[in-house]
Amino acid sequence: MGLISIFTSAILTQNIILTRFLGLCSFFGTSKSEKKALLMGGCVTFVMLISSIICYLVYHFVLKPYDIIYLRTISFILIIAIMVELIELILKKINPTLNDSLGIYLPLLTTNCAILGVCLLNINNAYSFMETIAFALGSSIGFTVVIYIFSTIQTRFEKINIPKCLKGYPISFITAGLMVLVLSRYIGV
Amino acid sequence: MKTIINGLKDENPVFALGLGLCPALAVTTKFENAYIMGLCVLFILLFSSLITSLFRKIIPPSIQMPTFIVIIATFVTILEMFLSTYLKDLYYILNVYIALIVVNCIVLGRCISFYSKNDVLTSLKDAVGIGLGFMVSLMFIAFFREILGSNTLTIMDATSSITGYKAVYKILPNMKIFPLSLFATPAGAFITIGILMGLFNRFIKGGKHGSN
Numbered sequence: 461m462g463l464i465s466i467f468t469s470a471i472l473t474q475n476i477i478l479t480r481f482l483g484l485c486s487f488f489g490t491s492k493s494e495k496k497a498l499l500m501g502g503c504v505t506f507v508m509l510i511s512s513i514i515c516y517l518v519y520h521f522v523l524k525p526y527d528i529i530y531l532r533t534i535s536f537i538l539i540i541a542i543m544v545e546l547i548e549l550i551l552k553k554i555n556p557t558l559n560d561s562l563g564i565y566l567p568l569l570t571t572n573c574a575i576l577g578v579c580l581l582n583i584n585n586a587y588s589f590m591e592t593i594a595f596a597l598g599s600s601i602g603f604t605v606v607i608y609i610f611s612t613i614q615t616r617f618e619k620i621n622i623p624k625c626l627k628g629y630p631i632s633f634i635t636a637g638l639m640v641l642v643l644s645r646y647i648g649v
Numbered sequence: 650m651k652t653i654i655n656g657l658k659d660e661n662p663v664f665a666l667g668l669g670l671c672p673a674l675a676v677t678t679k680f681e682n683a684y685i686m687g688l689c690v691l692f693i694l695l696f697s698s699l700i701t702s703l704f705r706k707i708i709p710p711s712i713q714m715p716t717f718i719v720i721i722a723t724f725v726t727i728l729e730m731f732l733s734t735y736l737k738d739l740y741y742i743l744n745v746y747i748a749l750i751v752v753n754c755i756v757l758g759r760c761i762s763f764y765s766k767n768d769v770l771t772s773l774k775d776a777v778g779i780g781l782g783f784m785v786s787l788m789f790i791a792f793f794r795e796i797l798g799s800n801t802l803t804i805m806d807a808t809s810s811i812t813g814y815k816a817v818y819k820i821l822p823n824m825k826i827f828p829l830s831l832f833a834t835p836a837g838a839f840i841t842i843g844i845l846m847g848l849f850n851r852f853i854k855g856g857k858h859g860s861n
Contacts, residue, residue, distance in 0.1 A: 478835060479835045480675065481670070481671045481674040481675045481835070481838070482671055482749070483671075484670040484671055484674070485667075485668075485670065485754055488667065488670075530726055530729070530730055531726070533722055533725055533726055533729065533748045533751055534719065534722040534723065534725075534726055534751075537718055537722055537751050537752065538715075538718075538719070541715060541718065570714070570718075570752075571718075571752045571754070571757055572752065573671050573749045573752045573753070576748070576749060576751065576752050577671075577745055577749055580745050580748050580749075581745060584744065584745065623847075624850075625847045625848075625850040625851035626843075626847045626850075628667075629667045629843075629846055630843045630844070630846040630847040630850065631843070631847075632843070633839050633840070633842050633843030633846065634839065634840055634843035634844070636839045636843075637836045637837070637838070637839030637840035637843060638836075638840075640834070640835050640836035640839060641836045644834065644835075644836060
């Protein structure tokens with residue numbers, strides 16, 4: 461499979477939020493305002509790209525040669541935690557204002573299942589190094605696009621009358637379902 | 650008993666708290682996958698609650714989070730090894746979602762907010778309640794999705810290599826509209842869970858949720 465098709469399918473047909481259901485907590489949590497959604501998307505893009513590259517290297521040059529593949533989950537999550545911590549430290553030194561505006565999103569990325577999920581999917585799909593980069597980049601762009609579109613929809617919720625029992629999560633879920641339907645017309649499922 | 654009802658009703662992880670949504674949507678295409686996933690989470694919850702509550706006084710608060718992640722990841726690895734040996738087919742289906750229990754908000758959130766502050770027995774009780782609540786919710790979602798989506802109810806299929814039984818039932822009579830494959834797709838997952846959550850808020854929580 462070509463790099464471009466991996467990249468585009470990661471954005472659309474195999475979107476991590478809408479078809480693989482990864483990163484749902486941040487999807488519903490941070491998509492209340494458009495600016496927050498874009499910030500979150502930026503953070504995810506950065507961390508996902510770097511940690512997939514490092515996870516790829518660690519898997520193929522450390523875990524595989526020493527035959528300790530069963531340690532991949534534990535080592536990947538530690539790599540992601542370290543990366544997040546490192547990025548936070550660097551940001552604090554270089555650009556404190558940006559760090560303040562990112563606030564709690566950055567540390568929360570450690571427990572974002574989208575990032576660990578993409579790192580594991582790279583390994584499961586047996587991607588090469590370039591394919592890993594294409595998949596990580598595509599997935600994170602897909603994440604950002606979906607979370608941004610969803611946030612623009614969610615800001616409209618405040619102006620309309622929603623049945624009491626559907627407020628909060630239920631209506632978000634149904635909206636997301638409709639988004640998948642629109643997308644699946646495009647894919648042709 | 651009270652904690653179990655609490656886990657099923659007021660603090661139901663999926664429907665009331667909105668935690669652990671990734672597996673709730675992803676593995677509920679089949680009834681069997683759902684309850685196996687529920688059992689896996691219950692197992693992880695039990696052991697990680699035991700360990701975190703045992704060592705709660707030794708672990709310094711500053712490194713709480715990494716420690717908990719490592720504890721949970723250890724048990725997830727054990728579980729992965731077990732499943733890949735004894736239930737290969739199922740492991741292939743559940744795949745990433747088993748590994749993702751590590752970052753599952755239910756387990757980690759519960760470790761931070763509850764097990765690190767309470768003694769062993771209370772923690773274990775809570776773990777059983779939350780785990781069962783999660784399992785029942787998954788089974789509930791999968792029940793509707795499988796019957797409506799593929800008109801079957803799989804109770805034992807991939808697990809038959811252990812139990813020796815196979816139990817796949819056809820529920821609905823043949824109709825024009827069912828099976829409606831929409832429910833087996835991701836879109837159906839979102840819509841089903843949205844509607845079920847709405848019904849849960851309306852009838853089981855008694856409208857308390859609506860106020861916030």
